[in-house]
Amino acid sequence: MKKANKLLMYFRKGSILKVNNQTRFHEMERRIRLKTLNPHITCKICRGYLIDATTVIECLHTFCKSCLVKHLEDNNTCPTCEIVIHQSHPLQYISYDRTMQDIVYKLVPNLQQNEIRRERDFYKRRGMPYPKIIPNNCIEKEAGSQSSSSKVEDCDYHRSDEQVNILLEAQSSALKQMRRKFIRCSAQVTVTHLKKFIAKKVFNNMDKYREVDILCNEEILGKDHTLKFVCVTRWRFKDPPLKLYYRPRLDLT
Numbered sequence: 001m002k003k004a005n006k007l008l009m010y011f012r013k014g015s016i017l018k019v020n021n022q023t024r025f026h027e028m029e030r031r032i033r034l035k036t037l038n039p040h041i042t043c044k045i046c047r048g049y050l051i052d053a054t055t056v057i058e059c060l061h062t063f064c065k066s067c068l069v070k071h072l073e074d075n076n077t078c079p080t081c082e083i084v085i086h087q088s089h090p091l092q093y094i095s096y097d098r099t100m101q102d103i104v105y106k107l108v109p110n111l112q113q114n115e116i117r118r119e120r121d122f123y124k125r126r127g128m129p130y131p132k133i134i135p136n137n138c139i140e141k142e143a144g145s146q147s148s149s150s151k152v153e154d155c156d157y158h159r160s161d162e163q164v165n166i167l168l169e170a171q172s173s174a175l176k177q178m179r180r181k182f183i184r185c186s187a188q189v190t191v192t193h194l195k196k197f198i199a200k201k202v203f204n205n206m207d208k209y210r211e212v213d214i215l216c217n218e219e220i221l222g223k224d225h226t227l228k229f230v231c232v233t234r235w236r237f238k239d240p241p242l243k244l245y246y247r248p249r250l251d252l253t
């Protein structure tokens with residue numbers, strides 16, 4: 001594959017050592033060849049490192065987005081395990097895997113910078129504006145420098161996350177309705193984020209977010225659920241938008 005195979009990666013790892021029957025954490029440095037990780041961070045279709053990592057929701061196998069979408073033009077099965085993803089709409093049951101892509105970009109030197117450079121050239125040659133947000137310093141950085149993924153995180157504001165469409169309505173007249181009920185936001189947003197948003201809009205005070213319950217299919221949602229989790233577990237076979245209701249919190253104690 002690529003030259004990066006030969007590079008050695010360093011991981012700081014807290015490993016557990018047993019000393020005199022006492023278990024304690026000991027920080028050590030372990031060297032791992034990138035080659036040993038390759039089966040986990042490469043695409044089975046093109047055999048390159050994952051780009052726009054996209055996962056089949058049913059079996060959790062991951063491929064490059066473009067490779068998988070192309071495969072699904074003529075098939076409805078997972079290229080790895082051949083499970084039927086969906087009889088007629090397999091594209092609706094795959095999902096951008098930001099965590100996996102972050103891992104790949106962190107592990108493989110310069111992959112992200114090279115990919116952005118390639119995309120920019122693609123649009124430039126066609127005289128089209130580059131449609132994505134360019135991460136800080138990603139282009140200017142020379143080969144061999146450290147990845148700037150923390151900066152990427154900072155300037156991106158989750159715009160490149162998978163997005164979800166939600167409809168947010170007050171369940172009763174106890175709380176006022178949103179002026180704008182249809183919202184599009186990152187699938188990483190948690191129920192608590194959403195409560196803070198509602199508190200800001202309804203009470204004009206974000207600190208009152210604990211006074212709100214959010215429900216999906218009549219069920220109160222846990223505060224740490226992400227909208228991705230809610231979609232997959234509560235709205236899987238329904239059409240978007242994901243319908244959520246809010247109401248004053250019921251104190252059961």
Ligand SMILES: [Zn+2]
Nearest residue numbers: 043046064067
């Ligand atoms: Zn691929």
Ligand SMILES: [Zn+2]
Nearest residue numbers: 059061078081
């Ligand atoms: Zn599969």
